């Protein structure tokens with residue numbers, strides 16, 4: 001191990017942490033925004049009204065068949081045009097991730113809603129609930145429970161995917177590594193460290209998901 | 221109170237309701253029986269607009285279900301419904317199962333709704349279960365909670381879809397007793413059931429359905445002692461052991 005110089009990690013730790021923070025911020029925006037819009041789109045996918053069902057279905061199928069990298073690039077050029085002024089790489093990346101992830105979360109939400117029996121919906125309607133009330137108080141709370149494992153899996157995927165925002169120059173975790181590497185020329189150490197951090201986060205999340213599933217299994 | 225006029229319904233090309241005509245008056249108890257798949261559930265669910273129908277009309281308290289401007293949400297508040305598989309909300313405690321609709325739909329204050337819920341639980345004989353989750357109750361208890369949940373909206377009409385057929389035999393009576401009480405208190409009821417003891421005790425009319433049609437109707441006495449159609453005779457011989 002003599003050839004390796006780990007001090008480069010310690011020395012640049014504040015810089016790495018800043019990158020990691022950006023990664024977490026982007027992941028948080030992508031997951032909360034993606035889940036919010038995914039919920040709307042997921043419900044729209046189950047609508048009997050064609051004018052709601054078709055746009056939602058086209059949206060989902062469209063974004064699920066594009067590479068994320070392309071979508072990131074695309075919004076990088078598109079967002080300033082729509083906004084009429086440059087909004088920075090974080091905003092562009094956020095918009096791209098929210099739109100892209102919404103398509104994936106929509107499918108998770110749709111499956112979650114479909115896992116709840118039709119009888120629950122009918123029971124709610126029979127007491128005078130509106131569609132929105134039925135969803136909010138009866139169907140979604142139950143569906144969310146069933147969705148937890150898939151949501152955590154998707155969270156892990158989103159966390160890893162945020163590294164792609166590197167291509168538009170966003171100083172997230174991976175980008176911070178390449179910046180340090182350009183200066184210090186210690187690629188092996190730096191990328192080993194970065195990899196370890198990604199691995200630890202994802203490993204912990206997947207263990208957490210397994211635990212939750214085991215707990216749910218036991219509760220049944 | 222409820223008028224069913226020439227109602228027909230298709231699922232795709234399959235006609236599940238075929239020219240149904242029926243009137244249910246205030247305070248009446250109508251029992252609907254017939255073989256599985258004959259359209260009983262579909263008919264019951266069309267009464268509160270859970271199942272749309274293509275032909276005919278259903279008029280509840282002068283309000284037409286065919287009329288697109290009818291507010292179904294408002295109409296359903298007048299009609300409580302009890303399902304074969306209970307359909308309690310598993311993520312809510314018993315008390316919240318009962319209070320959620322009064323609170324969210326009728327904007328009744330939480331405290332008042334809970335007092336009412338406790339009274340209803342007493343009425344169905346399980347006040348001690350209020351803080352439990354439905355999954356921890358027996359089937360008979362769950363169905364009684366479901367009745368309390370429906371009653372919490374103070375409906376004028378109660379619809380029951382085979383309320384005892386998912387229950388173990390020893391629990392059937394506890395649910396039927398609650399229903400008999402309700403019938404005797406003057407509630408208007410439409411009950412899909414094969415519990416002929418219940419029918420004998422409280423039914424004002426019994427209708428027998430087969431393949432989407434009402435093929436026989438009568439009072440409890442005439443229906444049991446003198447069924448006119450072969451299908452009804454056959455059916456009765458199977459369920460009256």
Ligand SMILES: Nc1ncnc2c1ncn2[C@@H]1O[C@H](COP(=O)(O)OP(=O)(O)O)[C@@H](O)[C@H]1O
Nearest residue numbers: 231234236254255256257258259260261262263
């Ligand atoms: N959602 C549905 N889609 C298609 N066919 C249905 C649906 N629900 C019920 N049916 C059919 O309609 C007929 C009547 O069903 P139902 O009203 O449940 O009968 P019952 O309650 O008398 O057993 C059955 O043949 C059933 O298969």
Ligand SMILES: [Mg+2]
Nearest residue numbers: 260261262382
């Ligand atoms: Mg049925």
